[in-house]
Amino acid sequence: MCGIVGLFLKNPKLEPQLGTLLADMLKTMTDRGPDSAGFAVYGSDGTGVKLTLRGPDAKTLAGAVSGLEAALGGVVGATARDTHTVIALEADQETAARDWLSANAPGIDVVSAGKRMEIYKETGLPENVAKRFDLSKMTGTHGIGHTRMATESAVTTNGAHPFSTGLDECLVHNGSLSNHNDMRRRLQHEGITFATKNDTEVAAGYLSWRMREGASLKDALESSLTDLDGFFTFVVGTETGFAVVRDPIACKPAVMAETDDYVAFGSEYRALIGLPGIDKARVFEPEPARVYAWERQTGERH
Template structure:
């Protein structure tokens, strides 16, 4: 049992409210997932690529980030947030950064990469995780979040959602996949690599692979309905979009609300009750095996 939230703002003037609204939604889902939490926010564009780095503690991460910045020289910016640091570098130097980290700072993980996306996740109550990273102070066009109750694996930061396996792509998941080990092996033969044994990372990798092969996000999610075996609700973020899909059985709870200002998702309706104008929203349960997608350009 886990909790998922998502918020897609249709109007740019609402972007300063994103973090505050998403933090409240995330906290409301605490009893669905009290052991860890995470969120992705799609904010301002980077000149190159934003790499979200995570370390075992603030001191070791700060040391590694400073040494990396020194090795790269000019053109690097970093913003520290607790155990995570967002490093902005020229896109052409992303591989150089990853190679340096692997050789010189093996305890530092790259959580995500994107022009707009930043991902933060940690062990702890959702409200504590949101406060540690100052989610309420973040702005952006859309964001997704997850509260985890680990039933099949250890409670670790690596096991927390969202998972990202592509640039500006991330996924949160409520449910369980039964064919993820076989699918992981198939995707590894296609050149993908995975940092955890979590089935959700495999689902994220599958969508990234399908889109690299030329599928749209909607097409990738539609094919997941036949290629992924199990029960699941996915909420997905991309640089310009937000999407939801439930498996054909749809045994996991889900509710959505749409107004002229936003689209919101919650595992339960109570995650949405604090949103402005919710009393006038079109509230509905997403249908099984149907992809819902919104984009803003």
């Protein structure tokens, strides 16, 4: 049992409130996942790439970031938040940065990469995780979050969601995949790499692979209904989009709300009750085996 939340803002006037709204939604899902939590926020556009780095502690991470800056001859910017630091790079610096970290900074993980996306996750109560990273102060167009109750693996930061295996792409998942080991091997042959044995990382890798091959987010999610076996609810973020899909059985709880200002997802309705105008929203349960997707440019559903 885990908790999922997601918020896609259609109205730019709400963007300064994204972090505050998402933090409240995440906190509400605590009893569905009290052992760890994580979230992805899509903030301002960047011209290069942002890498979100995670270390065992703030001091160790700060030392690694200093070494990386020296090796690269400087970076565009770095923002430290507890055990994570977001470094902004020129696009042509990314490969060199990853190579230096791999060779010189054991224990420092690249959590995510993208022009707009930042991912933060840690063990502990969701409310505390949100406070550690100052989620309430973050702004942006959309974000997704996850509270985890580890039933099939240890309680670790690496096991927390969201998972990302592509630029500005990430996924949170409630459920369990039965064919993730076979799919992991297939994706590894396609050049997708994995940092954990978590089935959710396989789902993220699958979507990244399909989109890398030219599929739209909607098409990739539709094909996941055939290629990924098990029971699941996925909430997905990309640089411009937000999407939800449930497996054909749809045994995991899910509820959505849509207004002219936003689209929201929660594992339970109570995660949505603090949103502005929720009393006037169209509230509905997403149908099994149907993809719901919205794009940032238009705010329209597909």
